[in-house]
Amino acid sequence: MSDIKEPGFKTSEIIAGLAQVFQTYSDEEKKSQIKKTNGIFELRVKNAEGKEGVWTIDLKKSGTVYKGEAKPKADVTILLSDDTFTQLAEGKLDGQKAFLTGKLKTKGNMMLATKLDGVLKSAKSKAKL
Template sequence: MSDIKVEGFQASEILSAVAGAFAGYSEEEKKAQIKKTNGIFELRVKNKEGKEAVWTIDLKKTGTVYKGEAKPKADVTIILSDDVLSQLAAGKLDGQKAFMTGKLKTKGNVMLATKLDGVLKSAKSKAKL
């Protein structure tokens, strides 16, 4: 999954692990995750240097993670810092709390954004993040 990694971003390690977890799912697990989530997340992550990287988690059609903007259009775009994504993935920060405190911004389906926590948790248990 090295095509997902971007130099200088902790998020690339996390999302690479999530992609690996998705790849390890059986067809039934993948279908269940897609059915449960039914959405495309576009993550716009800024690192400490102010650089932005974009990843897409497709849990609507393919059950994959890839680098770059969502194709087709994302159901929700989540804008956050590299540090905040790391805290979310580690379970140290709640997604709703991050949103309420302005650490995380969304465009599109806000209710879908609340499912990102669950996606990271299920991938974490599979990938041992």
């Protein structure tokens, strides 16, 4: 899992936790998440120093989380800051509110981006992120 972590990003800790949760899912749980979400999210996160980290959550084919650009192409790319992602993951910030206030930008299937909240919440309930 250490290959997911990126120094200087709080997001990487959360993503690593998410990846571990995905690994504990049974095949049924994975299929259920994939069926419910049916999309590939590419997260482009900028930290306080202005560096960008890229992670992918594949809930279309494999039900996996990894560092780097989406392969195949992402259905939605989400651009946000490290702090914004942390607040989303902790449930302190609503995804729609973040989008409407310009803290979160999307490229691609915007409706799919609304499902990210649900993915984070279900993983958080499975493990304490």
